[in-house]
Amino acid sequence: MSTVLKINASLFAANGQSSQLAERFVAAWQASHPGARVVERDLTTHPVPHRDAARFTAFLVQPEARSAEQQAVVAFSDALIAELRAADVIVLGLPMYNFGIPSQLKAYFDHLARAGVTFRYTANGPEGLVTGKKAYVLAARGGVYAGTLKDSQTAYVRDFLAFIGITDVEFVYAEGLNMGDESKHAALARAHQAIADLTA
Numbered sequence: 765m766s767t768v769l770k771i772n773a774s775l776f777a778a779n780g781q782s783s784q785l786a787e788r789f790v791a792a793w794q795a796s797h798p799g800a801r802v803v804e805r806d807l808t809t810h811p812v813p814h815r816d817a818a819r820f821t822a823f824l825v826q827p828e829a830r831s832a833e834q835q836a837v838v839a840f841s842d843a844l845i846a847e848l849r850a851a852d853v854i855v856l857g858l859p860m861y862n863f864g865i866p867s868q869l870k871a872y873f874d875h876l877a878r879a880g881v882t883f884r885y886t887a888n889g890p891e892g893l894v895t896g897k898k899a900y901v902l903a904a905r906g907g908v909y910a911g912t913l914k915d916s917q918t919a920y921v922r923d924f925l926a927f928i929g930i931t932d933v934e935f936v937y938a939e940g941l942n943m944g945d946e947s948k949h950a951a952l953a954r955a956h957q958a959i960a961d962l963t964a
């Protein structure tokens with residue numbers, strides 16, 4: 765039985781356009797993969813704290829030398845990583861805010877990037893350790909950027925996921941959502957079709 769991890773990063777939680785697209789994707793996926801288990805992580809209703817010096821230091825301390833507080837910090841990150849590892853398919857709702865990814869999502873990524881756990885450095889460069897997964901990213905944007913240099917999100921999300929070993933990543937874009945009703949409806953219709961094609 766496959767496990768799908770659905771991650772929402774919209775300020776508007778389940779009501780965000782990206783979250784609605786992620787939900788649509790997961791519903792379609794379940795219809796074509798009966799029995800698929802779905803785990804949900806909403807980074808707005810359950811925010812991940814930003815990684816500060818104390819948190820970062822906790823990761824560097826040897827397990828037996830960690831204080832109770834440091835153990836809790838590491839356990840929190842370990843749980844997020846275990847949840848990711850347990851998933852076969854990752855479905856990420858990705859809003860664009862101020863030309864980048866939501867800070868909530870960045871904070872989550874900062875808990876996933878752990879040397880020796882999710883990646884390691886080798887003589888050939890970094891090696892991702894979270895392998896064997898497929899990721900789908902549902903990107904919602906007010907404007908239109910895909911395929912241009914202004915789309916900093918796609919390269920960044922691809923690079924981050926690849927860094928930890930997730931190299932098989934498909935993007936679905938709903939762009940021009942704030943450019944009038946016609947643009948919005950056309951963008952959502954295209955995204956819905958892409959979702960139908962990817963989950964068939």
Ligand SMILES: Cc1cc2nc3c(=O)[nH]c(=O)nc-3n(C[C@H](O)[C@H](O)[C@H](O)COP(=O)(O)O)c2cc1C
Pocket residue numbers: 774775776779780781782783857858859860861862863864904905906907908941942
């Ligand atoms: C705080 C904020 C910042 C935004 N910044 C951008 C932006 O830089 N570029 C853009 O195309 N759209 C921008 N938008 C529009 C969002 O990308 C659009 O509303 C999209 O639907 C957000 O996804 P969500 O509905 O899942 O939250 C912004 C929206 C908000 C609320």
